[in-house]
Amino acid sequence: MDTPLELLQQRLDYRFRDPALLQRALTHRSFGSGHNERLEFLGDAVLNLTVSHLLFERFGESAEGDLTRVRAHLVREDSLHRAALQLGLPQVLRLSEGEARGGGAQRPSILADAAEAVIGAVYLDGGFDAARALVAALFGELILGTSVDAWRKDAKTELQEWLQARRHPVPEYHITATRGQAHAQIFEVECRVPALGRHAVGEGRSRRAAEQEAARQMLELLLAQG
């Protein structure tokens, strides 16, 4: 008879030399010591590199900024949550009784963290290539289905990535004014990058739209200065 951990290893297409590592990857902090947070730390970095490499290969001509943006969109809680469901992690998670009663085994953040921890455990147990194969199996389809252009329009993300690539702090957004009646309000938002002494202003029919416009203006400023 297949135990739950046997089944999971079949789904992972990987057999652990040290099954205790897999057990640890499935143990939430609430369960007690021997939990998965350190494995999650490692798994997050493994995932980041393997997805980066897959994107590097898939988008052979794309600029670094585009790759960074697509990666940020792929390596997120919702895709990790989906991977966790695909692996059947809710059935094998170890949680405290209280956390389990509260529906913890279905919580996207707990499942996403456990998925990262499992990736970290495979990396420790079987090395980088084993972990890379697992990530390719879990994320390959998502990567094949994505396009660089799909993410090109989000100016706030683009600005943040641009600043991070240059090791600057993130920008700040503030509403500086609103005009018009309640049903036709115009928002004015200022985007500031204090570290560079720059600010730009955008307007829009929502706070969100005004922020995007302010970010777009800021990007133009920064790109123009070279």
Added chain:
Amino acid sequence: MDTPLELLQQRLDYRFRDPALLQRALTHRSFGSGHNERLEFLGDAVLNLTVSHLLFERFGESAEGDLTRVRAHLVREDSLHRAALQLGLPQVLRLSEGEARGGGAQRPSILADAAEAVIGAVYLDGGFDAARALVAALFGELILGTSVDAWRKDAKTELQEWLQARRHPVPEYHITATRGQAHAQIFEVECRVPALGRHAVGEGRSRRAAEQEAARQMLELLLAQG
């Protein structure tokens, strides 16, 4: 006679199968096409994983939050800049004439990026283990010399890492008041985490000190709520 690229490969303790990859890693965007930005994207992720693994091994008992914080302090422009100098990258960088005349080959950000690109090139050419060996050689001493406690007091960093680990946006800081005469001013700073609907206030004799205090208050708020 040893060419500059020969010498660099000796310093890297790695010989490229495809020397064009190394050449590309040393080519700044200003030089034209075939520049190093995509390799830098990959190298950044390689560095992140290899340093994470080295820290995971070195600090066998430390919590994930401590590892994340130490990693953020190690993988920064100044340590990459130092690595670039150690490898002699200023002598082999390829820049536009204008950029070279402006001292580009000495600019920390350009050198740090090139160091990441070289790590990415070794990864592509020789695989993960070759890149891991290089990072261990470049950063091993730094990692051995560091301690988890050394970084424990920076509340702003701790708060940011805590939020990022839970996939929340970074906090915002604003001066809300200043009191006292110029030589003995007290700053009051508010720290806001809009996504969680929380704010906290700190005071201090400098903006920086007030921000740290506000971050500390916010951390206590968030940790208390579990």
